[in-house]
Amino acid sequence: MQVTDKDGVKRWKKVEVRLKDHVSVPVFASGMSTQFYDECLDDYLSNMAMEQFPQSQPLWEVHIIKYPTSHAASNIVFKFHHSLGDGISLMGALLSCLKRADNPSLPLTFPSVQLHANKNGRDLSMFRKVPRFLSSVYNTLSEMCSTIAKSSLFEDDKTPIRSRHSGVEFLPVSITTMAFSLDHIKQIKARLGVVRSTQLQFSSSNSSGPFSISKLST
Numbered sequence: 320m321q322v323t324d325k326d327g328v329k330r331w332k333k334v335e336v337r338l339k340d341h342v343s344v345p346v347f348a349s350g351m352s353t354q355f356y357d358e359c360l361d362d363y364l365s366n367m368a369m370e371q372f373p374q375s376q377p378l379w380e381v382h383i384i385k386y387p388t389s390h391a392a393s394n395i396v397f398k399f400h401h402s403l404g405d406g407i408s409l410m411g412a413l414l415s416c417l418k419r420a421d422n423p424s425l426p427l428t429f430p431s432v433q434l435h436a437n438k439n440g441r442d443l444s445m446f447r448k449v450p451r452f453l454s455s456v457y458n459t460l461s462e463m464c465s466t467i468a469k470s471s472l473f474e475d476d477k478t479p480i481r482s483r484h485s486g487v488e489f490l491p492v493s494i495t496t497m498a499f500s501l502d503h504i505k506q507i508k509a510r511l512g513v514v515r516s517t518q519l520q521f522s523s524s525n526s527s528g529p530f531s532i533s534k535l536s537t
Contacts, residue, residue, distance in 0.1 A: 320377045321402060336377060343382045356386040357496075360394060364494040372400055379403060390498040 322332045347359045363384070372378045378400030385393050399409050417427040 321374075334377065340373075340376050341380050343380065345382065345384060347386055353387055353389045356388050359386065360384060360388055361493070361495055364396065364496070365492060367396070367398065368492050368494055390496070 320332055320334050321329050323329050345363055347356065363382075367380075367382065372380075380398040382396040382398065383393070384396065388394065397409075397413065403409065404412070414427055419425045419427055
């Protein structure tokens with residue numbers, strides 16, 4: 320857990336983990352419809368997002384919701400403080416703990432995307448690689464210049480996400496869940512012509528400190 324020494328410097332302290340302090344199993348009304356439990360899940364996540372981590376214990380929580388929603392029979396919600404890692408590394412650590420259903424002795428794997436090959440069985444020709452490389456360099460430089468300009472010279476446009484209201488970080492938040500099947504992701508990748516692997520990341524933060532919320536449905 321994080322502690323602050325006499326000089327005001329934060330450091331890590333090794334402590335004993337008590338699972339009962341980190342694992343929560345909420346209780347809702349039984350025998351209700353899936354739409355009712357959808358609302359219960361959204362309200363539960365919204366309230367959880369506004370709660371601060373107890374500073375007397377490690378900064379992570381696991382919430383087990385044993386009620387069927389319209390997308391899953393049950394849900395497991397992992398809440399981690401950002402000091403433990405970013406969303407990508409935390410999801411990587413979580414997936415490394417999972418096993419394949421057909422062969423539990425093997426780690427979890429995902430289908431890899433193969434690059435297109437020509438008639439001779441080789442990768443993309445140099446005539447196609449060079450323009451793609453130059454395009455990547457141009458897009459990278461363009462985004463870097465745009466980011467620097469917006470952070471120092473210009474102000475971002477008003478959007479549904481950025482309202483420009485002062486103190487918006489202290490307002491209550493509301494979380495709404497959405498489900499995307501792998502088939503839908505594959506359709507989107509096919510329409511966009513994406514050949515690289517796709518990763519979805521969801522994170523949230525509030526005034527009490529940043530954290531990541533990841534949800535697995537079973």
